[in-house]
Amino acid sequence: MTELTEEQVRSELELVLERRSADTRLTTMGAGSDDLEDGRQYLAGTVDGGWHVPTWPHEHGGRGASPSQNALIGRLLREFIVPDLYPFAIGLGMVGPALLAHGTQKQQDDWLRPIASGSSIWCQMFSEPEAGSDLANVALKADRDGDEWVLSGQKTWTSRAMWADWAICLARTDPGQPKHKGLTMFALPIDTPGVDVRPLTQMNRDAHFSEVFVENARALDAWRIGDIGEGWRVAMTVLAHERAGGGSRGGGDGNARGIRVPGWISDLRDLGVAEDRLWQNEVVKIYSHDGVSRWTSQRAADEARASGAPGPAGSGAKLRSVKSYKDRAYLSNRSAGCYGMLSDGHGYIETMTAPSMSIRGGTDEIQRNILGERVLGLPGEPRLDRDVPWNESRRGLL
Ligand SMILES: Cc1cc2nc3c(=O)[nH]c(=O)nc-3n(C[C@H](O)[C@H](O)[C@H](O)COP(=O)(O)OP(=O)(O)OC[C@H]3O[C@@H](n4cnc5c(N)ncnc54)[C@H](O)[C@@H]3O)c2cc1C
Incomplete structure (x- = not known):
């Protein structure tokens, strides 16, 4: 080019x-x-x-x-x-x-x-009721049947499922292998017979994520992404891009930075907050942190793209961007005083959304574990079921 x-x-x-x-x-x-x-x-x-x-x-x-x-x-x-x-x-x-x-x-x-082009929406069917942080323990199974696979099980917290045309779905294809090894990734049209999407309401009143029940849903082998048994590797690529902020731009006012004063600062100015020295100090601190957070995410995304093997940088990027989002939301909300408690109050929706940022895409604790082990070289946490055939592990026996 x-x-x-x-x-x-x-x-x-x-x-x-x-x-x-x-x-x-x-x-x-x-x-x-x-x-x-x-x-x-x-x-x-x-x-x-x-x-x-x-x-x-x-x-x-x-x-x-x-x-x-x-x-x-x-x-x-x-x-x-x-x-x-x-x-x-x-x-x-x-x-x-x-x-x-x-x-x-x-x-x-x-x-x-x-x-x-925006003509197809995808969702991510990874988490299950008993497999969130410990994602390698997913139990939704896929059994081969000729050129097809038959999927059964339950996913949860599937964001965007009710808008989606397709899902990327992590499934267990070999329960006799240790948990990370018996997994395979599939693409699945969300309107496949046997897939039932049930939206859940969050505390910010959005109903943007769902439980998804899957019963004998048939997927073509041509929709398998990566080799059989390589699902964990594909999942790690997906998650590393999620943590690094993805291979594309997000959009929305929360990501608008740079040339002009960002919308959230203009809003604070409109509320009269920006004239107060103490508030100004906080605003500039958050603004600076936010800039660093954006560059960290960009660097992690570029590294992931360049190496084709995303590393732990995305975990650092995610921790930073979560802190940024929360700081901004809480500052906006606090600046509105008692009106901040009203559901149409300034920053209310962001304040109600903020805690979920520390959970979605892998919790803060899990990101710190990754940084501790893979960047700082600290001893790994005990992983007793790592080499045990999944169907003999506690989760597999449930
Ligand atoms: C708004 C939102 C959207 C989401 N969207 C999706 C989606 O689209 N697709 C999808 O697949 N999932 C999605 N998730 C699920 C999300 O990835 C999981 O909620 C998350 O990984 C945590 O899993 P869990 O809820 O099962 O909690 P658990 O894993 O049960 O964790 C409970 C608590 O224990 C802590 N914990 C667990 N293990 C450890 C450990 N080893 N060391 C230290 N602390 C630990 C956790 O940090 C947490 O505080 C979404 C979640 C939210 C909140």
Whole structure:
């Protein structure tokens, strides 16, 4: 790809996107929003230029951009209105990069462009009632039947399942192997007979994640992602991209930084908070931390893309971005005083959403375990069931 200049990118983006103004306010991370249309229109409008997933190959909705071009495009995109892409985030940020790393050519040809153009939404069916932090213990089973697999079991906390067209689903294909080894990854259309999605309501009143019951649902072997028994490796790629913030941009006001004063600071200014020296001090601290958090996520995502083997950097990035989100939410909420307790109060939805940030995508404790063991070289925690055949382990015997 030839060199890109700021002027070129800006003028091309101007053809397809509306510029952000000081008054632009957008929702963040799906909190309080069920709008799919804005995101769909944005992705459909940017896919031909490869603007939203610039590092993907052109034929799949990217533009084969280098990391520096990707960073330039990301920076300039923040001058434009990018809607909340929460409904599309699993496909764009996690499934897409995993397909580029582990998918067959046909899978990439069939699935990537619909993801990039917003015409297909994916969800992530990993967690189960007894397998969250200890994800390798998933019990949903897949039995081979000719060219098909028959899946049965239960997933939970499946975000976006009620909007999704496809799920990426981690299943146990060989219970006689130790827990990490008997797993295989599948793609599964969410409307497959035998798949029942039941939304759960969160404390921020969104019903964006679901329990998913699966009973004798049939998946083609052609939908298997990676080799049989290699599901853990694929899952690790997906999770590392989730922690690093994904291979694409999120969108929403929460991610708007750089050229102009971010929306959340303008909101504080409107509330009169920004005039107080003590509040100013807090705002600038959070703003700085947020910048570092963004660069850390970018670095982790670039490293993951460049090495094809995502490392623990994503855990550090996730811890930082969670802290950033929480600090911002709590500051907004506190600045509203007693009105912050009202459900239409400033920062209320973000405050109610904030605790979940420490859980989704792997809890803070699990990220610290990863950093402790893989970065600091601390002794690993006891893992008694690691080498035991899964069907002889406590979970397998349940
Ligand atoms: C808003 C939201 C969206 C989600 N979306 C999805 C999704 O789309 N798809 C999906 O598959 N999952 C999703 N999840 C599930 C999420 O990944 C799990 O909730 C998370 O991994 C924790 O698992 P758990 O809830 O089973 O808690 P548990 O694993 O039971 O953990 C309970 C507590 O014990 C701590 N703990 C557990 N093990 C250790 C350990 N070894 N060392 C120290 N502390 C430990 C945990 O940190 C936690 O505090 C979502 C969760 C939330 C809240």
